[in-house]
Amino acid sequence: MTLHYMLGIDTGGTYTDAALFSETDGLIAKAKALTTRHDLSIGISGALENVLSASGLPADAIGLVSLSTTLATNALVEGQGGRAALVMIGFGPEDLRRDGLADALGADPVIFLPGGHDVHGNETPLDMTALEAILPELAANVSSFAVAGYFAVRNPSHEIRVRDFIREKSHLPVTCSHELSSKLGGPKRALTTLLNARLVSMIDRLVGACEDHLKHRGIHAPLMVVRGDGALISAAEARLRPIETILSGPAASLVGARYLTGLEDAVVSDIGGTTTDVAVMENGRPRLDADGAVVGGYRTMVEAVAMRTYGLGGDSxxxxxxxxxxxxxxxxxxxxxxxxxxxxxxxxxxxxxxxxxxxxxxxxxxxxxxxxxxxxxxxxxxxxxxxxxxxxxxxxxxxxxxxxxxxxxxxxxxxxxxxxxxxxxxxxxxxxxxxxxxxxxxxxxxxxxxxxxxxxxxxxxxxxxxxxxxxxxxxxxxxDRLTRQSAEAILSACLAEDGLADIDPARSVLIDRALNRQTGIARFTLSLDRPLIGLGASAPVYYPAIAEMLSATCAVPEAADVANAVGAVVGQVRSTVTIFVTSPEEGVFIVAGGGDNRRFAEEEAALAEAEERASQNALEHARASGAADVVVVLAREIDAPEIEGRRKLMEARIIATASGRPRVSASV
Structure with missing residues (x-):
C-alpha cells in the first residue's frame, strides 16, 4: 500500500506545533514542543519527535514536510538580518528619500550605476565601472547584495548582468528586484530587495537546520515553506526569496481555518501566547493587502494576507x-x-x-x-x-x-x-x-x-x-478582560476592512453600550455578518465568550491548537506572473517581461505572445516550487481609453496564475 503522510510544522512565539496529515484520513496526530528562540531547529526537532511518537508511524512514512515560520517577520520587526550592499541602476541619491529606503538602508553601503530602462524597456547604457572598483572591498564586508534597476520589471537585462558579475566575482548571494515583484515603483521595489538580501543567510540557516534533522531521521521528502499569501514554495525558492515568508505563520493559520471548518466566509482570530492575529476570509481565500505587507514599519511589495496583529495573548x-x-x-x-x-x-x-x-x-x-x-x-x-x-x-x-x-x-x-x-x-x-x-x-x-x-x-x-x-x-x-480586549481587537480589524479605521472600539461610547448590552430608550446592538473562527491552543476556553459578546456564531475546530501546522501542509503551490504590453507609437506594440522584449505590428499578436509567455513562466515557476498537476488560469487587464474618438492602448497586463498541490514522495 502506498502511503502519503505529510508533516506540517509551525514555529510560534511559545510553542512549535507539528501536525501529521493524510489526504485520505485527514489529521493523524498532533504535538507541540516549546519554541527555542535562540535555535529554532531544537524546537522543530522536538515537535517532530513528539508527533512521530504520538502517531506511531515510522519517520520514513513522511512524504512531504511543510514549514511556516515567524523568523523573517520577527527579524524585520526587530531590525535584525545580515549586512547587505544595495546596487541601484539608473537611480540617484535623491531616490533614497522615497518609501523609507534611506531609513531602511541605515549604515549599509549603496552604489549608484548609470543605466536602466524606460517604461517601454528601452535602455540607457549600463556602466559598471564604479561597481568593478569597489566590489572586492564590499565582498569582504557584506553577506549579500541587492540589485534594483530603473524599470527593471519592463526589462531586467541590466539587473541580470550586474547580478551575474557580482556572483562571479564575490560568490555571495544576490537578489534582483524583478525576481520579487512585477509592480512599478522603483524605490519601494529596491527596499523590498534590500530587506530580502538581509534575510537570505537567516532563512538559509533555518531551512538547512530543518533539512539536516530530516535527513538525520531518514526523512527524504520535499521540504516546502508557506508564503505570506498562504501559498507554498519549495525550500530552495524560500532560500532565494525569504522575504516572501513574512507573515508566513498567520497565512498558514487562515489556510488551516478554511480546511478545518469548511467555512468560505468568516472572521478568523488566532490567539497565541504573544499576539492575536485577525483577518477576514471571503470565498475561501484570505483578503490580501493590496498595497503590500507592512513589516517592521516598512511597506514592502510582498503580497501577503491583510492580517492585523494585536499585542494580546495568553502570555500577555x-x-x-x-x-x-x-x-x-x-x-x-x-x-x-x-x-x-x-x-x-x-x-x-x-x-x-x-x-x-x-x-x-x-x-x-x-x-x-x-x-x-x-x-x-x-x-x-x-x-x-x-x-x-x-x-x-x-x-x-x-x-x-x-x-x-x-x-x-x-x-x-x-x-x-x-x-x-x-x-x-x-x-x-x-x-x-x-x-x-x-x-x-x-x-x-x-x-x-x-x-x-x-x-x-x-x-x-x-x-x-x-x-x-x-x-x-x-x-x-x-x-473577562481578555474577552473584552479580544472583542475590541476583532471589531477594530473588521471596521478597518469596512473602511472605518478611524473608529476605535476601545474608546467608542456607542460600542461600549452595545458590548455591555446596556439598556436605554435608544438601544445599540452590533454583530458580525459571518462566523468567528477561533484558533490557538486556548481558543476553546476563550472564543465562545468572545463570539457571544460580538453576537456571532463561534467555530472552534477540534485541531484549533495546531491550525497553523495543518495550514502549512494542506495549502497549494501558486505562482503568478504578469507580462506587459505597451504601445509607444501607433502600430507598435511591445511585449515586456518573461524574456527579451519583442515588437509587434498587431495588438492581438502581442497579446497572444504575452499570454504564451505568462503561461509558460508561471508553469515553470510553479513546477520549480514543487507543484504537480499544475493548472494555469489567464486574466487580461487592459487600459485603452478613447482619445479624440480613437482607442489608444496605454498598457495591457496579462496575468497567469499556475497552481497545484505539492509533489509528495511515496513510501510503500
Missing part, C-alpha cells in the same frame, strides 16, 4: 491601574513568561520567592515578577552600555526576583532595554495563569499560578481594600 502582561476607586485591568502588549510555565521549568526558584513575598508585611512594587536570560548566543549581547552589562551579568538562566535584582529606580529602564534587545524575559502574572487557577488549563504549574494570584490581590484599590477577595475572583476578572 497583566497590568493593574489603581488610580481610580476600582482598579482597572489591562493586558499586553508585552509578553511575559507565565509564572506557571516558569515554575514548571525552574521549580523552587519561582515558588519559594512567591511564598516569601506573600509572607512579607509590605507589598512590593515588583512582587510576582522575575527576570531570566532568553538563552540567545553571547555575541548578541555585544555593545551593551556599562550599566546594561552590569545588570545583565546579574541575570542568569535561573529566574531572579525583580525585588532583589532592581536596587534603584533607574535600573527598571535598563532592564526594559535588555528585554527589548531580546536578551532577557520577564516572568509574571498572565491570563494563562488565570486559566490554571480557574481549572481551564493544566499543562503547567498550578501552585505557582495560585501563589502569583495571591501576591497580586494584595494590592489595594482606591478605598484601601484588596483588589479581589479570592484568587478565583481575580482570575475571572483577568479572563
Amino acid at each position: 502582561e497583566v497590568r493593574f491601574d489603581d488610580r481610580g476607586l476600582a482598579p482597572r485591568i489591562d493586558l499586553g502588549p508585552r509578553r511575559f513568561v507565565p509564572l506557571s510555565l516558569a515554575a514548571m521549568l525552574h521549580g523552587e526558584a519561582v515558588i519559594g520567592t512567591l511564598e516569601r513575598q506573600l509572607r512579607s508585611a509590605h507589598v512590593g512594587r515588583h512582587d510576582g515578577r522575575f527576570a531570566v536570560r532568553t538563552g540567545v548566543p553571547d555575541h548578541l549581547s555585544a555593545g551593551l552600555q556599562p550599566q546594561e552589562a552590569t545588570l545583565f551579568a546579574r541575570i542568569t538562566d535561573i529566574p531572579v526576583a525583580l525585588d532583589q535584582l532592581l536596587t534603584v529606580t533607574q535600573q527598571k529602564a535598563t532592564l526594559d532595554r535588555l528585554v527589548a534587545r531580546g536578551l532577557v524575559h520577564i516572568c509574571g502574572l498572565t491570563p494563562s495563569d488565570a486559566m490554571h487557577v480557574l481549572g481551564r488549563q493544566g499543562q503547567w504549574n498550578l501552585q505557582a499560578a495560585d501563589l502569583g494570584m495571591q501576591v497580586a490581590m494584595r494590592q489595594k484599590d482606591g478605598t484601601g481594600k484588596p483588589i479581589a477577595g479570592s484568587p478565583e475572583e481575580l482570575a475571572q476578572r483577568i479572563v
Whole structure:
C-alpha cells in the first residue's frame, strides 16, 4: 500500500506545533514542543519527535514536510538580518528619500550605476565601472547584495548582468528586484530587495537546520515553506526569496481555518501566547493587502494576507491601574513568561520567592515578577552600555526576583532595554495563569499560578481594600478582560476592512453600550455578518465568550491548537506572473517581461505572445516550487481609453496564475 503522510510544522512565539496529515484520513496526530528562540531547529526537532511518537508511524512514512515560520517577520520587526550592499541602476541619491529606503538602508553601503530602462524597456547604457572598483572591498564586508534597476520589471537585462558579475566575482548571494515583484515603483521595489538580501543567510540557516534533522531521521521528502499569501514554495525558492515568508505563520493559520471548518466566509482570530492575529476570509481565500505587507514599519511589495496583529495573548502582561476607586485591568502588549510555565521549568526558584513575598508585611512594587536570560548566543549581547552589562551579568538562566535584582529606580529602564534587545524575559502574572487557577488549563504549574494570584490581590484599590477577595475572583476578572480586549481587537480589524479605521472600539461610547448590552430608550446592538473562527491552543476556553459578546456564531475546530501546522501542509503551490504590453507609437506594440522584449505590428499578436509567455513562466515557476498537476488560469487587464474618438492602448497586463498541490514522495 502506498502511503502519503505529510508533516506540517509551525514555529510560534511559545510553542512549535507539528501536525501529521493524510489526504485520505485527514489529521493523524498532533504535538507541540516549546519554541527555542535562540535555535529554532531544537524546537522543530522536538515537535517532530513528539508527533512521530504520538502517531506511531515510522519517520520514513513522511512524504512531504511543510514549514511556516515567524523568523523573517520577527527579524524585520526587530531590525535584525545580515549586512547587505544595495546596487541601484539608473537611480540617484535623491531616490533614497522615497518609501523609507534611506531609513531602511541605515549604515549599509549603496552604489549608484548609470543605466536602466524606460517604461517601454528601452535602455540607457549600463556602466559598471564604479561597481568593478569597489566590489572586492564590499565582498569582504557584506553577506549579500541587492540589485534594483530603473524599470527593471519592463526589462531586467541590466539587473541580470550586474547580478551575474557580482556572483562571479564575490560568490555571495544576490537578489534582483524583478525576481520579487512585477509592480512599478522603483524605490519601494529596491527596499523590498534590500530587506530580502538581509534575510537570505537567516532563512538559509533555518531551512538547512530543518533539512539536516530530516535527513538525520531518514526523512527524504520535499521540504516546502508557506508564503505570506498562504501559498507554498519549495525550500530552495524560500532560500532565494525569504522575504516572501513574512507573515508566513498567520497565512498558514487562515489556510488551516478554511480546511478545518469548511467555512468560505468568516472572521478568523488566532490567539497565541504573544499576539492575536485577525483577518477576514471571503470565498475561501484570505483578503490580501493590496498595497503590500507592512513589516517592521516598512511597506514592502510582498503580497501577503491583510492580517492585523494585536499585542494580546495568553502570555500577555497583566497590568493593574489603581488610580481610580476600582482598579482597572489591562493586558499586553508585552509578553511575559507565565509564572506557571516558569515554575514548571525552574521549580523552587519561582515558588519559594512567591511564598516569601506573600509572607512579607509590605507589598512590593515588583512582587510576582522575575527576570531570566532568553538563552540567545553571547555575541548578541555585544555593545551593551556599562550599566546594561552590569545588570545583565546579574541575570542568569535561573529566574531572579525583580525585588532583589532592581536596587534603584533607574535600573527598571535598563532592564526594559535588555528585554527589548531580546536578551532577557520577564516572568509574571498572565491570563494563562488565570486559566490554571480557574481549572481551564493544566499543562503547567498550578501552585505557582495560585501563589502569583495571591501576591497580586494584595494590592489595594482606591478605598484601601484588596483588589479581589479570592484568587478565583481575580482570575475571572483577568479572563473577562481578555474577552473584552479580544472583542475590541476583532471589531477594530473588521471596521478597518469596512473602511472605518478611524473608529476605535476601545474608546467608542456607542460600542461600549452595545458590548455591555446596556439598556436605554435608544438601544445599540452590533454583530458580525459571518462566523468567528477561533484558533490557538486556548481558543476553546476563550472564543465562545468572545463570539457571544460580538453576537456571532463561534467555530472552534477540534485541531484549533495546531491550525497553523495543518495550514502549512494542506495549502497549494501558486505562482503568478504578469507580462506587459505597451504601445509607444501607433502600430507598435511591445511585449515586456518573461524574456527579451519583442515588437509587434498587431495588438492581438502581442497579446497572444504575452499570454504564451505568462503561461509558460508561471508553469515553470510553479513546477520549480514543487507543484504537480499544475493548472494555469489567464486574466487580461487592459487600459485603452478613447482619445479624440480613437482607442489608444496605454498598457495591457496579462496575468497567469499556475497552481497545484505539492509533489509528495511515496513510501510503500
